[in-house]
Amino acid sequence: MGGGVSVPRVDADHTVAAVLPPIEAVDTLAPEVLVDFATQTAALHARAMARLTTMGRSAARGVVDDECLTAEEVATHLQVSPEWVYKQAAKWSFAMKLAPKVLRIQRAGLLRWMAQRRR
Numbered sequence: 001m002g003g004g005v006s007v008p009r010v011d012a013d014h015t016v017a018a019v020l021p022p023i024e025a026v027d028t029l030a031p032e033v034l035v036d037f038a039t040q041t042a043a044l045h046a047r048a049m050a051r052l053t054t055m056g057r058s059a060a061r062g063v064v065d066d067e068c069l070t071a072e073e074v075a076t077h078l079q080v081s082p083e084w085v086y087k088q089a090a091k092w093s094f095a096m097k098l099a100p101k102v103l104r105i106q107r108a109g110l111l112r113w114m115a116q117r118r119r
Contacts, residue, residue, distance in 0.1 A: 049096065053104050068096070068104040077110075 029037055053068055069077075071085040078085070086103060089095035094109020 046098070049098050049104075053098065053102075067107045069107055069110065071103045071105070074105050074110060078114075 026034075026037070071082045071089070075082040075085045085105070086101075089097070089103055089105065092105065092109065092113065094106040094113070096104045096106075098104060
């Protein structure tokens with residue numbers, strides 16, 4: 001990978017804060033660079049979310065404390081259509097819309113929601 005920016009590796013023994021500036025650094029940015037900054041951080045967020053959703057289930061469990069499901073997996077589990085899941089997801093705080101027609105639902109949140117509906 002020649003010509004790229006050198007990025008320090010962040011492993012389990014270190015925090016992301018070690019390679020990122022403090023949040024307060026945003027207050028020091030010139031107004032003309034804020035749009036570029038927002039665009040770059042949005043891209044960083046999207047890349048991290050995409051990586052989390054494409055990790056194998058066993059690898060993701062070690063990284064995050066909640067497994068994410070697709071709309072199709074939730075639909076199968078609830079015995080409803082994927083379209084119903086997409087509509088319902090707008091009401092769920094545990095659902096993340098990553099892109100049009102790309103939805104991830106946290107398993108723990110779904111289980112809590114199901115338990116509340118049974119009461």
